[in-house]
Amino acid sequence: MASFLRTRIHVARSAGTSISAGPSRLRSPLFSRAASSSATTASSSEEGWELIIGLEIHAQIRTGSKLFSRAKTVYDEMPNTHVQLLDAAFPGTLPVIDPEAVRLALLTAMALNCNINPRSTFDRKHYFYHDIPPSYQITQHYNPIARNGTLRFEAGEPGVNRTFDVGIHQLQIEQDTAKSQTVASEVLVDLNRAGTGLMEIVTEPHMRSSDEAGAFVRKLQGLLRRVGSGDGDMEKGNLRVDANVSVRRPGQPFRTRCEVKNINSVRFLQQAIEAERKRHIEHYETQPGVPLRQETRGLNEMTGETYSLRSKEDAEDYRYMPDSNLPALAIAPAFLESLRTAVPELPWETVSRLTSTFGVDRRDVETLIGLDEYTGAGIAYFEAVVGNNAELGKKASNWVTHELLGRLTKNNKTWSPEVVPASLLGEIVSAVEGGKVTGTVGRSVLKHVVMTGDTSKDFETLVSELGLSASADDLRASCEAVIAKLPKEAEKIRQGNQKVVMRLVGEVMKMSKGAADAKRAKDMFFELLK
């Protein structure tokens, strides 16, 4: 089917031209007319204004296939190679929803503490454009699948210095558009993305700084990945953000908001918000009494300024209408209950549990989460290393995040739960912390396993095979050898000069290449030189 379609790319005036495979940024011109305000730095006039931000997020649902057709979802592949007849709106084709997309949207909604709509419906949003072959987008305008959620932020989280909730107005399922691109006078269209499932997540205007907006996006990315419903990859465009920005005097009613569309990185989001903040304040300071025009704006990524796309007066009438091809999504209560138990521990819950239970550093927990954001395998690994020795928690996290990951980085290897089995690392940590072996021995064993990839042996075997075992006889022999080597120092100890013992201990350590236990060597010298 795809090959049939590929031969028929002739949208607009572009007959037979091939479409460049590179990612295109949807309707995002490289150059724009300059925004009205000049870039001013924060000045005293900006004081006394409160920034108000609400976000609208489009996140592709991570099912691997499109929402209403069985075409695969791909990134950066040959244009128009993953297109079924429905995606090109062939006459007579009908949408058939992917139940997995619904399941993932529900999980996401639950993680956002939303009320689930037991009977949501699909609507059509109409407009004529190349990127939408049927001339309507299937969305959930009247009855979204979820509403009224919250995402909590605690003071101390990155970018956050107050504890507050961001309300989730609603979460709806809808279709992504095709990519269209203007090359010279031709409009080129790639339907690979057309019909990909999206979750549109709309927040309440509860954020008060660009840092908070950035923190929201990052937290949501972590949520999507952990729940498995999205990659949240802004660079690839599978998570896109629209920001609604306004300013007001604290305690006063909201003022006009402007929406900046299609932002594709957290940095650009914060840039856009700052640009809007300055523009709004400058307007109110220089033209008090003149209302700001409500507009949809774009971000010029070159200048960091925003520019007008359209004003509210020329907003399109989308003629929303129920889609009769799709029956209402009736969610059975039993299914919903089974899903509730499937919501995994979310990243910030993991941070708070591990920091309070084990005293692990927040940063280390974040490192562990980052090992596999989708499955939480890094956390599971850490917990397996700790085993029943909760008191080793903080040490274990050091061993995983510093010793193990550091060693892997040095050897250019990537982490997986198998490189160094959790049971082995657990043995190392308890042997070192229990004083059975030195840290150096522990690190040597770890290095050996990483380098050889041989995970078949247990700790004891490795220690002895590597000649790292330090038995009492060996220690006595070493100490005697050192005494023989350094008779003057030995004599001083016999005469009660205890400080000199460290010189001898140092010699033992040198001989054993760090394997010896310094404390036991010291005791041994005192015993031998009584």
Added chain:
Amino acid sequence: MRSSVTRLSQAARTAAGSAAISSSTPGPYCWVNPAAPSSSSSGPLAGRSIAIKDNISFSGAPTSCSSRILDGYVPPYDATCVQLLTAAGAHIAGKAKMDEFGMGSLTTHMPTSYSAVHNPSGPDGDAEPRYAGGSSGGSAAAVAEGTAWAALGTDTGGSVRLPASYCGIVGHKPSYGMISRHGVVSYADSLDCVGVLAKSVSSVRDVFGVVSQPDDNDMTCASTEDREKAATAASKVTGPLRIGIPIQTHLEAPNVQLPTALLEYLRDTGATLHAVDMPSFRMALPAYYVLATAEAASNLGRFGGGWYGADWEKEKVEGEETGMQRRRRIRTTGFGDEVRKRILAGTHALTADAFNNSYLKALSLRRDVRRDFAAVFRAAHPVSGGDAPSKDGVDVLLFPTAVRTAPKFGQASSGAKEYLQDILTVPASLAGLPAISVPAGRAEDGWPIGVSLVGQWGHDEVVFRAAEGVEAWLKQ
């Protein structure tokens, strides 16, 4: 792949052309299958020639929907109902002419290159040509003239029943969702039903039995579970039928009347007749036009986008033309007058200013129509339940299918009158109920009249049984 499609499309058009040229009278087909029925086919419809309406996708021929905008378009797939027909051994006789995208009731809204469809069912010696009705006029005429044993049509507001009545054959609009719409070019999704036309109820039942199947490609197609519920409920309707006659369907002469002899015959066979009040019928028509045009405006938005369509779409025009200008030109010249009119009406109904007073009002009226039907039937809806079954309820409703016999050529009435006819057919469409038109003799002018029977959702078999009662009366 493209070249094979092009070849196919040329072969198809050559076939269509030769059929039109060789035929001495203008025919009901826009494409005639040049192949003869296979003698070796097997299955319940083995060797049966079946015509399919030109809005049903068939990869062996163009599917133009009688529209210039799809001139020569050959679908790259077969509709589910076509797959089922051919799998059952049927021979696709040809593609039947229709009103453009199903919009019309006389099969007159066609490209200028299409010859008119004549009604072949007139009395001997009546040389004045009459319309076959529409929008499935080609399907009805093909069956009536005998070149097809049966035909598939589509019925959005009466488009199978009305031409069946004009042509003196049986036309069945099944319960909504019984026949998959996958591959059927949408007019109004919430109303569209594939229907069956044939000379007898028994033939209709045979074809319906083949094409009435669940389909994973159409989420509105009834599931196996719902079909079983419906079949169980329908099998409980036994004994003498209770027949309701809606007082709102009685129109004064010269409009067609239910034959008195038919009513007496039905009563003699044990059925009981009951006058029933269906007040919502009067508001069914405006509701229908708002909903059908709104859905049509939405569904037809896909044409002119360039991914498929007529060859002429690909021609470049002189000078600069933006994508939007191009789309506007193609849609303006590609759609006929009636289609453009309905798209505009439907677009208006959906605009923010009109929505509450048109579309939402129409949805509410549609609920009223459903409620009236639910209140009048003896059996509850087999799936959604609803009102408790009423002992005093009826099993089927009976009323004339059309207000008159087939109109003469050139007598195509003004828009308003063409729409008026729909009052008899649209209520069953709005409620998604099975409705069959069955011949009931001839009027004084010698042309056929038909009567309609409407039953509870899923009671297609009950409706067939009642229709066989009418057939028995006619045969006696």
